[in-house]
Amino acid sequence: MARTGGPTAGPVRMRMDESVTRQRIRPGTVRRIIPFVLQRRWAVAALLAVTAVDATIAASSPLLLKMLIDDGIGHHRVGTVVALSSAMAGLAIVNAVAGYLQAWFSGRVGHGLVCDLRTKVFDHLQRQPMAFFTRAQTGSLISRLNGDVIGTQQAVTTLLSQSLSILLTLVLVLASLFYLSWQLTLLSLLLIPLFLVPGRFVGSRLQRIAREGMQVDAEIGSLMSERFNVGGALLSKLYGRPEEESRAFASRASRMRDLAVLGGVYGRLLGIVASLIVALATAIVYGIGGTLVVHGTLQVGTLVAVFALLSRLFGPVQQLNSIQIDVVTTLVSFDRVFEVLDLEPLVVERPGARALPAAAAGEPAPDIEFTDVHFRYPSATEVSLRSLESIQSHVPERADGTTVLHGLSFHAPAGKMTALVGPSGAGKTTITQLIPRLYDPVAGTVRIGGHDVRDLTLRSLHETIGVVTQDAHLFHDSLRANMAFARPEATEEEMIEACRAARIWDTIAALPNGLDTVVGDRGHRMSGGEKQRIALARLLLKSPPVVVLDEATAHLDSESEAAIQRALEATLVGRTSLVIAHRLSTVRNADQILVIDAGRVRERGTHDELLAADGLYAELYRTQFATQHPGDPGIDPTVRASKVG
């Protein structure tokens, strides 16, 4: 079996990768956000329009107040007072409607963006090669898809409308102020830069805190998803180090706490300093404005309006600070999302790829041919992102991973069974993974039906090839859903038929919920043998012309294995199959046996031919297969423990 890169070591490895937390936002991030915003240009325009209405009302109502005091009350004109107060009431209603519409449009734009980005990231991750999934931690991926994507929502809603509102308010309020008193306007303008100073100091620190916070969040997610899936939980229980596990978790949680405290304190500090500046600035304007009234340069109504305008001016200016901070943290979110979107999948469909012609009824299944295939597993830098692995390695990864296959050539004839045998780690699983293009060879060609697999569409390839791995995976869903994954349009009768052929129907029919039984995380509620037979039923339902089997018989008792063996024999007839064989019964039945050793084909032939040749196969036969009786496919447990193929 190929290694899957899930980390299993203890808490020691839970260290933060500084190259990730110190990472700077890449240039061009802001430019890349624009198309996402433009996709909903109408909602954005509407949002900006209602924001403009809101800002205009905020800036103009103090002028009405001035007129009410100076022209209405000052000149004892009741009619003016009534007209102006009615106008104020009218504006308040318009303002309320604008506020409601603002919430509506900002929701449409923001959550629309989250939906787009999330779908895009999911789609992109799905197209990543197997190598990516053997490296990236599930928890990190989930956190990128959730937390970081949601972080971007703020950018276009709050920030977009807030920036416009602040800008408009500034312009309108300053214009009104200027109309009322140029002296006080000048003074306010001189004070505005003061408001921006604290934001500049805190901004870069908060950016680092934000990035580290997202990374720690991803690590907590990874730790939970690894420890709380059935396999991880089992391992943790069996190796029983709950205290250490809890300590590892606590260290992450406390780092999260520290970051949150630090972020909160910085934010609060910023607020306190900004409020202080507002209070000081207002006091200065009050002092100077009051003096002007005392000297008769300014009317009282004007001063009241100026005070009202100042609160509308300094408030938004104060917000500029928090906007600066929101911008930097939001940019980190975007940057982390774009980082994933920029990861080019290693295995991609060639432009103009053709579909593998489906074999018509009665036509032979396509053959498989490997020609001088060299292969090494890709290194981390080729397929993954450090921030998705969240493991800091002591040793730099070798750029050129060890070559696993060395110029391998063979032909698996159409409609025949080819068995792969050989010592553990020889490269058998690797060979089978090159056919459905889970990986691509470094050199050489893999052909199916005479076509280089790289010239074919991935869809047609996956429709042609059915794979059953030794560790048959089932989703945490009903048996029906698990079966339908292979062929969504399959009818209940077809499912039952497939289950019967895989000798699992009686077991399923005896379950209280039958096909609707939920199998549990990774199918752990089913026994190993049952899971394998369900996987076989799923394969039979798909009924592909080419079958790749990592012999799915290891968990079966003699009786069910004999049953499965018969089912398989019948199923494999007419199909081209490549079987990683662990059983004498399988190798004896194979049309061709390939003995794989250290990434090369050492011997090939039928069982009898290879025994007569008295080479590696004969040796394997003596050490592994000889204890299995030809008529009894069950395996001697001691032999299983020293499994060679």
Ligand SMILES: Nc1ncnc2c1ncn2[C@@H]1O[C@H](COP(=O)(O)OP(=O)(O)OP(=O)(O)O)[C@@H](O)[C@H]1O
């Ligand atoms: N995802 C991976 N990344 C890096 N190296 C890998 C990966 N999967 C397998 N290898 C290495 O490739 C070599 C061949 O592994 P492979 O799983 O193909 O052997 P195998 O013959 O199927 O072994 P077994 O019978 O034990 O399953 C081994 O040295 C293994 O360590």
